[in-house]
Amino acid sequence: MAGLFHKLRHPRRCYVVCTIPRSGSNLLTDGLRATRRAGRPKQFFLRKFESRYGAQLGLDPAVDYPGYVRRIVNTKTSSNGVFGFKLMSWYLDAFLARLRDAHAFGNSATDDLALLQNAFPRLRLIYIIRRHKLQQALSTARALQTGLWKVQEGKSAQGEPQFNANLIEQCLREGDQQEKIWDRFFQQIGIEPFRVEYEKLCTDYEGTSPPSGRDFANMGRALPCGTSVRVLARRWLNSNA
Numbered sequence: 001m002a003g004l005f006h007k008l009r010h011p012r013r014c015y016v017v018c019t020i021p022r023s024g025s026n027l028l029t030d031g032l033r034a035t036r037r038a039g040r041p042k043q044f045f046l047r048k049f050e051s052r053y054g055a056q057l058g059l060d061p062a063v064d065y066p067g068y069v070r071r072i073v074n075t076k077t078s079s080n081g082v083f084g085f086k087l088m089s090w091y092l093d094a095f096l097a098r099l100r101d102a103h104a105f106g107n108s109a110t111d112d113l114a115l116l117q118n119a120f121p122r123l124r125l126i127y128i129i130r131r132h133k134l135q136q137a138l139s140t141a142r143a144l145q146t147g148l149w150k151v152q153e154g155k156s157a158q159g160e161p162q163f164n165a166n167l168i169e170q171c172l173r174e175g176d177q178q179e180k181i182w183d184r185f186f187q188q189i190g191i192e193p194f195r196v197e198y199e200k201l202c203t204d205y206e207g208t209s210p211p212s213g214r215d216f217a218n219m220g221r222a223l224p225c226g227t228s229v230r231v232l233a234r235r236w237l238n239s240n241a
Contacts (some may be wrong), residue, residue, distance in 0.1 A: 011077045011083040011121055011122075012081035012082070012122065013082055013122040013123075013124065014039075014073070014084065014085075014120035014121055014122060014123045015039070015041075015082070015084045015125070015126055016086070016120070016124075016125055016126065017029055017084065017085070017086045017128060018087055018125055019086060019088060019089075019128050020089055020090075020179060020182070021140050021143070021175075022130070022136045022143065024128055024130060024196075024198030024201060024202070025086055025128050027198070027201065027202070028126075028128050029042065029086055036078055037080055037082065038078065038082050039076060039077060039078050039083045039084035039085075040078065040084070041084035041085050041086050042085065043085070043087070044085050045072075045095050046091060047091070053068075057072070057075065065101075065102045065104075066102045066104035066105070069102070069104075069105075069119055072085075073119075073120065083120070085120075088178070089178045089179070089185070092181060096116075099115050099116070100115060105118040112185070112188065113189040113190070113191065124194065125186070125191055125193035125194065126193055126195075127182060127186070127193035127194070127195050128195075128196040128198060129179065129195065129196075129197060129198065130197075130199070131197055131198070131199050133172060133175060133176070134168075134172070136171075137168050137169075138168060140171040140174075140175065141161070141164060141171050142161040144167065144171075145159060145160075145161040145162065145164075145167075146160075146161055147159075
């Protein structure tokens, strides 16, 4: 029991990386996670992943969703009290509905911003976008064909990508629609997110090995896209807001 409570950390601040597929969100969240100072942001609230994370925590999200949210927040917070997660616009509405239906963070009269803030203390919003939309659409089409959304050990492509103009056009349209969902949401809640551009993030890429996490002051020299990630993390760590 003592080990369980040792792992529970109550966050002092939270953030969500708002994104759409192939926008560079993995690059950003992997870099933030590697600092060990900005939580461990992943898609904890994508429905198909919830059962796996719930099993790790010893609870069923379908039975106790408020408990699942709270346990995720408290167990995935870094030692300095920061919790982060990633959210795609295509399941934003479904996620908000599950929070509201849980009746622990608000009710039908609670607006979306208050609902999120009740679940995630001192929530900040980060929005990562990709300027080159055609390249993003090509990347999405390739991932759809190969089933490989992230290059990592133990995963391999399920087939060779083929040029498909119709699929690329579809990916362009869907990418535009998904970005508009975020734009409407930010306007609706009256919040301007901290914006990160994938192409600018990559400017600082140095191709060096991941850091040990012990020397945060030198983190920028060790992380892919290090300087931008370091500055972003420090903005939260040094802010009183």
